[in-house]
Amino acid sequence: MIPLYHDFTDATVLVFGGGSVGARKAERFAAEADVVVVSPTFDDRFEKPEFPTVERVRAAPTPATVDDWLDRVAPALVVAATDDSDLNATVAEAAADRDVLVNRTDRAGDRSVGSVVVPATIEDDPVSVAISTGGQSPALARYLREQVEREISNAGKMAELTGRLRAELKETEPPETRRAMLRAVVRSPAVWKALHTGIANAEKEAARVMQDHRTGEDT
Ligand SMILES: C[C@@]1(CC(=O)O)c2cc3[nH]c(cc4nc(cc5[nH]c(cc(n2)[C@H]1CCC(=O)O)[C@@](C)(CC(=O)O)[C@@H]5CCC(=O)O)C(CC(=O)O)=C4CCC(=O)O)c(CCC(=O)O)c3CC(=O)O
Numbered sequence: 473m474i475p476l477y478h479d480f481t482d483a484t485v486l487v488f489g490g491g492s493v494g495a496r497k498a499e500r501f502a503a504e505a506d507v508v509v510v511s512p513t514f515d516d517r518f519e520k521p522e523f524p525t526v527e528r529v530r531a532a533p534t535p536a537t538v539d540d541w542l543d544r545v546a547p548a549l550v551v552a553a554t555d556d557s558d559l560n561a562t563v564a565e566a567a568a569d570r571d572v573l574v575n576r577t578d579r580a581g582d583r584s585v586g587s588v589v590v591p592a593t594i595e596d597d598p599v600s601v602a603i604s605t606g607g608q609s610p611a612l613a614r615y616l617r618e619q620v621e622r623e624i625s626n627a628g629k630m631a632e633l634t635g636r637l638r639a640e641l642k643e644t645e646p647p648e649t650r651r652a653m654l655r656a657v658v659r660s661p662a663v664w665k666a667l668h669t670g671i672a673n674a675e676k677e678a679a680r681v682m683q684d685h686r687t688g689e690d691t
Protein backbone atom coordinates (compact mmCIF):
# COMPACT_ATOMS: atom_id res chain seq x y z
CA MET A 473 0.00 0.00 0.00
CA ILE A 474 1.21 3.48 -0.85
CA PRO A 475 0.08 6.36 1.37
CA LEU A 476 -1.62 9.20 -0.51
CA TYR A 477 -3.72 12.18 0.57
CA HIS A 478 -7.05 12.22 -1.25
CA ASP A 479 -9.28 15.28 -1.72
CA PHE A 480 -12.91 14.36 -1.00
CA THR A 481 -14.38 17.81 -1.56
CA ASP A 482 -17.74 17.46 -3.36
CA ALA A 483 -17.42 13.66 -3.21
CA THR A 484 -19.85 11.30 -1.49
CA VAL A 485 -18.82 8.55 0.91
CA LEU A 486 -21.34 5.75 1.50
CA VAL A 487 -21.04 3.91 4.81
CA PHE A 488 -22.81 0.57 5.30
CA GLY A 489 -23.33 0.02 9.05
CA GLY A 490 -24.17 2.56 11.74
CA GLY A 491 -22.36 0.94 14.69
CA SER A 492 -19.43 2.38 16.60
CA VAL A 493 -17.04 1.75 13.73
CA GLY A 494 -19.44 3.14 11.09
CA ALA A 495 -19.85 6.22 13.27
CA ARG A 496 -16.08 6.72 13.58
CA LYS A 497 -15.51 6.41 9.84
CA ALA A 498 -18.52 8.63 9.04
CA GLU A 499 -17.17 11.30 11.39
CA ARG A 500 -13.73 11.10 9.81
CA PHE A 501 -14.91 11.40 6.20
CA ALA A 502 -17.53 14.05 6.99
CA ALA A 503 -14.67 16.45 7.70
CA GLU A 504 -14.59 16.84 3.93
CA ALA A 505 -17.02 14.59 2.04
CA ASP A 506 -20.81 14.32 1.94
CA VAL A 507 -21.50 11.20 3.97
CA VAL A 508 -24.48 8.85 3.70
CA VAL A 509 -24.83 6.09 6.30
CA VAL A 510 -27.25 3.26 5.67
CA SER A 511 -28.09 0.99 8.58
CA PRO A 512 -31.08 -0.50 10.43
CA THR A 513 -29.76 0.91 13.74
CA PHE A 514 -27.52 3.83 14.67
CA ASP A 515 -24.98 4.05 17.49
CA ASP A 516 -25.36 6.75 20.19
CA ARG A 517 -22.25 8.45 18.83
CA PHE A 518 -24.38 9.85 15.99
CA GLU A 519 -26.27 11.86 18.64
CA LYS A 520 -23.19 13.65 20.05
CA PRO A 521 -23.68 17.42 19.74
CA GLU A 522 -20.33 17.78 17.97
CA PHE A 523 -21.10 14.98 15.48
CA PRO A 524 -20.90 16.37 11.94
CA THR A 525 -23.85 16.45 9.57
CA VAL A 526 -24.29 13.11 7.85
CA GLU A 527 -27.31 11.70 6.06
CA ARG A 528 -28.73 8.72 7.91
CA VAL A 529 -30.86 6.25 5.98
CA ARG A 530 -32.62 3.63 8.05
CA ALA A 531 -32.56 0.46 5.96
CA ALA A 532 -30.99 -2.99 5.96
CA PRO A 533 -29.43 -3.64 2.57
CA THR A 534 -28.94 -7.25 1.50
CA PRO A 535 -26.27 -8.60 -0.87
CA ALA A 536 -28.94 -8.43 -3.62
CA THR A 537 -29.61 -4.72 -3.11
CA VAL A 538 -26.04 -3.44 -2.59
CA ASP A 539 -25.69 -2.58 -6.30
CA ASP A 540 -28.85 -0.43 -6.16
CA TRP A 541 -27.38 1.55 -3.26
CA LEU A 542 -24.17 2.17 -5.16
CA ASP A 543 -26.17 3.28 -8.22
CA ARG A 544 -28.31 5.65 -6.19
CA VAL A 545 -25.62 7.26 -4.08
CA ALA A 546 -22.76 7.16 -6.64
CA PRO A 547 -20.03 7.36 -3.99
CA ALA A 548 -16.32 7.96 -4.53
CA LEU A 549 -15.60 5.63 -1.60
CA VAL A 550 -17.61 2.94 0.17
CA VAL A 551 -17.05 1.89 3.78
CA ALA A 552 -18.14 -1.66 4.69
CA ALA A 553 -18.69 -1.41 8.45
CA THR A 554 -21.55 -3.77 9.23
CA ASP A 555 -21.23 -6.71 11.61
CA ASP A 556 -22.30 -9.00 8.74
CA SER A 557 -19.14 -10.20 7.01
CA ASP A 558 -21.05 -11.59 4.00
CA LEU A 559 -22.59 -8.21 3.40
CA ASN A 560 -19.24 -6.47 3.89
CA ALA A 561 -17.70 -8.85 1.33
CA THR A 562 -20.48 -8.10 -1.19
CA VAL A 563 -20.01 -4.37 -0.66
CA ALA A 564 -16.26 -4.68 -1.26
CA GLU A 565 -16.78 -6.73 -4.45
CA ALA A 566 -19.43 -4.36 -5.81
CA ALA A 567 -17.15 -1.38 -5.17
CA ALA A 568 -14.17 -3.09 -6.82
CA ASP A 569 -16.32 -3.94 -9.88
CA ARG A 570 -17.04 -0.26 -10.37
CA ASP A 571 -13.57 1.07 -9.60
CA VAL A 572 -14.92 2.76 -6.47
CA LEU A 573 -12.53 2.92 -3.51
CA VAL A 574 -13.45 0.62 -0.64
CA ASN A 575 -12.58 0.57 3.04
CA ARG A 576 -13.43 -2.80 4.53
CA THR A 577 -13.37 -2.40 8.30
CA ASP A 578 -13.57 -6.06 9.28
CA ARG A 579 -10.50 -7.23 7.37
CA ALA A 580 -6.87 -6.43 8.01
CA GLY A 581 -5.39 -8.51 5.18
CA ASP A 582 -6.75 -10.20 2.06
CA ARG A 583 -8.14 -6.97 0.67
CA SER A 584 -9.77 -6.31 -2.69
CA VAL A 585 -8.42 -4.14 -5.49
CA GLY A 586 -8.94 -0.43 -4.81
CA SER A 587 -9.06 -1.05 -1.08
CA VAL A 588 -7.97 1.63 1.33
CA VAL A 589 -7.02 1.57 4.99
CA VAL A 590 -8.02 4.44 7.27
CA PRO A 591 -4.90 5.52 9.13
CA ALA A 592 -4.69 7.11 12.56
CA THR A 593 -4.34 10.82 11.80
CA ILE A 594 -3.29 14.04 13.41
CA GLU A 595 -4.61 17.28 11.95
CA ASP A 596 -2.93 20.54 12.83
CA ASP A 597 -3.86 22.56 9.78
CA PRO A 598 -2.01 22.74 7.37
CA VAL A 599 -0.02 19.80 8.74
CA SER A 600 -1.41 16.30 8.79
CA VAL A 601 0.22 13.07 9.89
CA ALA A 602 -1.09 9.63 8.98
CA ILE A 603 0.01 6.43 10.70
CA SER A 604 -0.67 2.92 9.49
CA THR A 605 0.66 -0.39 10.69
CA GLY A 606 -0.21 -2.00 7.36
CA GLY A 607 -3.35 -3.34 9.03
CA GLN A 608 -1.30 -5.34 11.53
CA SER A 609 -2.04 -3.47 14.73
CA PRO A 610 -4.65 -0.68 14.89
CA ALA A 611 -4.08 -0.42 18.65
CA LEU A 612 -0.44 0.43 17.93
CA ALA A 613 -1.47 2.97 15.27
CA ARG A 614 -3.60 4.70 17.88
CA TYR A 615 -0.85 4.63 20.52
CA LEU A 616 1.74 6.04 18.10
CA ARG A 617 -0.74 8.75 17.08
CA GLU A 618 -1.10 9.80 20.72
CA GLN A 619 2.71 9.90 21.12
CA VAL A 620 3.30 11.93 17.95
CA GLU A 621 0.42 14.28 18.82
CA ARG A 622 2.25 15.31 21.98
CA GLU A 623 5.57 15.53 20.17
CA ILE A 624 4.52 17.89 17.37
CA SER A 625 2.18 20.37 18.98
CA ASN A 626 2.49 23.68 17.12
CA ALA A 627 3.49 22.01 13.85
CA GLY A 628 0.66 23.87 12.11
CA LYS A 629 1.97 27.22 13.31
CA MET A 630 5.51 26.22 12.35
CA ALA A 631 4.29 25.37 8.83
CA GLU A 632 2.56 28.74 8.51
CA LEU A 633 5.61 30.61 9.76
CA THR A 634 8.10 28.83 7.54
CA GLY A 635 5.69 28.90 4.60
CA ARG A 636 5.66 32.68 4.83
CA LEU A 637 9.42 32.91 5.31
CA ARG A 638 9.94 30.56 2.38
CA ALA A 639 7.93 32.82 0.07
CA GLU A 640 9.89 35.87 1.25
CA LEU A 641 13.28 34.16 0.94
CA LYS A 642 12.44 33.06 -2.61
CA GLU A 643 12.53 36.74 -3.56
CA THR A 644 15.83 37.52 -1.87
CA GLU A 645 18.07 34.48 -1.36
CA PRO A 646 19.66 31.91 -3.68
CA PRO A 647 18.34 28.34 -3.22
CA GLU A 648 21.34 27.07 -1.23
CA THR A 649 21.10 29.84 1.37
CA ARG A 650 17.31 29.56 1.53
CA ARG A 651 17.50 25.85 2.15
CA ALA A 652 20.07 26.26 4.95
CA MET A 653 18.00 28.99 6.60
CA LEU A 654 14.72 27.09 6.47
CA ARG A 655 16.30 23.88 7.69
CA ALA A 656 17.80 25.79 10.60
CA VAL A 657 14.46 27.39 11.53
CA VAL A 658 12.47 24.14 11.60
CA ARG A 659 15.21 22.47 13.63
CA SER A 660 15.57 25.28 16.15
CA PRO A 661 14.32 24.42 19.68
CA ALA A 662 14.23 28.17 20.39
CA VAL A 663 11.74 28.80 17.56
CA TRP A 664 9.54 25.87 18.62
CA LYS A 665 9.56 27.21 22.18
CA ALA A 666 8.74 30.73 21.04
CA LEU A 667 5.71 29.45 19.08
CA HIS A 668 4.07 28.69 22.44
CA THR A 669 4.24 32.37 23.33
CA GLY A 670 2.94 33.77 20.06
CA ILE A 671 3.79 34.11 16.40
CA ALA A 672 5.53 37.50 16.81
CA ASN A 673 8.07 36.03 19.23
CA ALA A 674 8.64 33.07 16.94
CA GLU A 675 9.24 35.41 13.99
CA LYS A 676 11.89 37.27 15.98
CA GLU A 677 13.59 34.05 17.00
CA ALA A 678 13.47 32.78 13.41
CA ALA A 679 15.06 36.00 12.17
CA ARG A 680 17.94 35.46 14.60
CA VAL A 681 18.41 31.86 13.50
CA MET A 682 18.31 32.83 9.82
CA GLN A 683 20.88 35.57 10.30
CA ASP A 684 23.28 32.95 11.65
CA HIS A 685 22.78 30.87 8.51
CA ARG A 686 23.14 33.52 5.86
CA THR A 687 26.42 31.94 4.78
CA GLY A 688 24.40 29.05 3.29
CA GLU A 689 26.30 26.35 5.10
CA ASP A 690 24.31 23.15 5.59
CA THR A 691 23.59 22.27 9.21
C1 LIG B 1 -7.24 -2.63 8.65
C2 LIG B 1 -8.05 -1.51 9.30
C3 LIG B 1 -9.17 -1.24 8.30
C4 LIG B 1 -9.82 0.11 8.42
O1 LIG B 1 -10.73 0.21 9.23
O2 LIG B 1 -9.43 1.02 7.67
C5 LIG B 1 -8.60 -1.88 10.65
C6 LIG B 1 -9.14 -3.10 10.95
C7 LIG B 1 -9.50 -3.57 12.23
N1 LIG B 1 -9.45 -2.84 13.41
C8 LIG B 1 -9.79 -3.62 14.46
C9 LIG B 1 -9.78 -3.26 15.82
C10 LIG B 1 -9.40 -2.00 16.37
N2 LIG B 1 -9.31 -0.80 15.66
C11 LIG B 1 -8.91 0.19 16.49
C12 LIG B 1 -8.74 1.54 16.13
C13 LIG B 1 -8.54 2.04 14.85
N3 LIG B 1 -8.52 1.30 13.70
C14 LIG B 1 -8.10 2.03 12.66
C15 LIG B 1 -7.83 1.53 11.38
C16 LIG B 1 -7.88 0.22 10.91
N4 LIG B 1 -8.51 -0.81 11.53
C17 LIG B 1 -7.27 -0.21 9.62
C18 LIG B 1 -5.78 -0.51 9.79
C19 LIG B 1 -4.95 0.69 10.22
C20 LIG B 1 -3.50 0.35 10.32
O3 LIG B 1 -2.90 0.06 9.26
O4 LIG B 1 -2.91 0.40 11.41
C21 LIG B 1 -7.76 3.44 13.10
C22 LIG B 1 -6.25 3.62 13.03
C23 LIG B 1 -8.40 4.52 12.20
C24 LIG B 1 -9.93 4.61 12.29
O5 LIG B 1 -10.62 3.60 12.21
O6 LIG B 1 -10.40 5.74 12.46
C25 LIG B 1 -8.35 3.49 14.55
C26 LIG B 1 -7.50 4.27 15.59
C27 LIG B 1 -7.77 5.75 15.41
C28 LIG B 1 -7.11 6.61 16.44
O7 LIG B 1 -7.40 6.47 17.65
O8 LIG B 1 -6.33 7.48 16.02
C29 LIG B 1 -8.72 -0.36 17.79
C30 LIG B 1 -8.12 0.42 18.97
C31 LIG B 1 -9.10 0.95 19.93
O9 LIG B 1 -10.30 0.78 19.76
O10 LIG B 1 -8.60 1.48 20.95
C32 LIG B 1 -9.06 -1.73 17.74
C33 LIG B 1 -9.03 -2.76 18.87
C34 LIG B 1 -7.60 -3.23 19.13
C35 LIG B 1 -6.92 -3.96 17.97
O11 LIG B 1 -7.49 -4.92 17.44
O12 LIG B 1 -5.79 -3.55 17.61
C36 LIG B 1 -10.16 -4.91 13.95
C37 LIG B 1 -10.58 -6.09 14.79
C38 LIG B 1 -12.09 -6.03 15.04
C39 LIG B 1 -12.56 -7.22 15.84
O13 LIG B 1 -11.86 -7.69 16.73
O14 LIG B 1 -13.68 -7.68 15.52
C40 LIG B 1 -10.01 -4.86 12.56
C41 LIG B 1 -10.29 -5.96 11.55
C42 LIG B 1 -9.23 -7.01 11.57
O15 LIG B 1 -8.19 -6.87 12.19
O16 LIG B 1 -9.47 -8.05 10.89
Ligand SMILES: NC(=O)C1=CN([C@@H]2O[C@H](COP(=O)(O)OP(=O)(O)OC[C@H]3O[C@@H](n4cnc5c(N)ncnc54)[C@H](O)[C@@H]3O)[C@@H](O)[C@H]2O)C=CC1
Nearest residue numbers: 489490491492493494510511512513532533554555577578
Ligand atom coordinates in the same frame (compact mmCIF):
# COMPACT_ATOMS: atom_id res chain seq x y z
N1 LIG C 1 -11.70 -1.12 11.49
C1 LIG C 1 -11.79 -0.90 12.76
O1 LIG C 1 -11.20 0.03 13.29
C2 LIG C 1 -12.61 -1.85 13.58
C3 LIG C 1 -13.38 -2.78 12.96
N2 LIG C 1 -14.19 -3.60 13.65
C4 LIG C 1 -15.05 -4.48 12.82
O2 LIG C 1 -16.10 -3.63 12.28
C5 LIG C 1 -17.37 -4.26 12.29
C6 LIG C 1 -18.41 -3.38 12.96
O3 LIG C 1 -18.04 -3.13 14.30
P1 LIG C 1 -18.96 -2.27 15.29
O4 LIG C 1 -19.32 -0.99 14.63
O5 LIG C 1 -18.28 -2.25 16.58
O6 LIG C 1 -20.24 -3.24 15.36
P2 LIG C 1 -21.70 -2.86 15.82
O7 LIG C 1 -22.39 -4.14 16.11
O8 LIG C 1 -21.67 -1.76 16.83
O9 LIG C 1 -22.35 -2.21 14.51
C7 LIG C 1 -22.75 -2.92 13.37
C8 LIG C 1 -23.75 -2.06 12.63
O10 LIG C 1 -24.06 -2.66 11.38
C9 LIG C 1 -25.45 -2.51 11.18
N3 LIG C 1 -25.93 -3.51 10.22
C10 LIG C 1 -26.24 -4.81 10.43
N4 LIG C 1 -26.71 -5.35 9.28
C11 LIG C 1 -26.69 -4.38 8.34
C12 LIG C 1 -27.07 -4.33 6.98
N5 LIG C 1 -27.57 -5.39 6.35
N6 LIG C 1 -26.89 -3.16 6.32
C13 LIG C 1 -26.40 -2.07 6.92
N7 LIG C 1 -26.04 -2.06 8.24
C14 LIG C 1 -26.19 -3.21 8.92
C15 LIG C 1 -26.05 -2.70 12.55
O11 LIG C 1 -27.37 -2.21 12.61
C16 LIG C 1 -25.07 -1.89 13.39
O12 LIG C 1 -25.45 -0.52 13.39
C17 LIG C 1 -17.16 -5.59 13.03
O13 LIG C 1 -17.31 -6.60 12.05
C18 LIG C 1 -15.76 -5.58 13.59
O14 LIG C 1 -15.10 -6.80 13.28
C19 LIG C 1 -14.29 -3.50 15.00
C20 LIG C 1 -13.54 -2.60 15.72
C21 LIG C 1 -12.62 -1.70 15.04
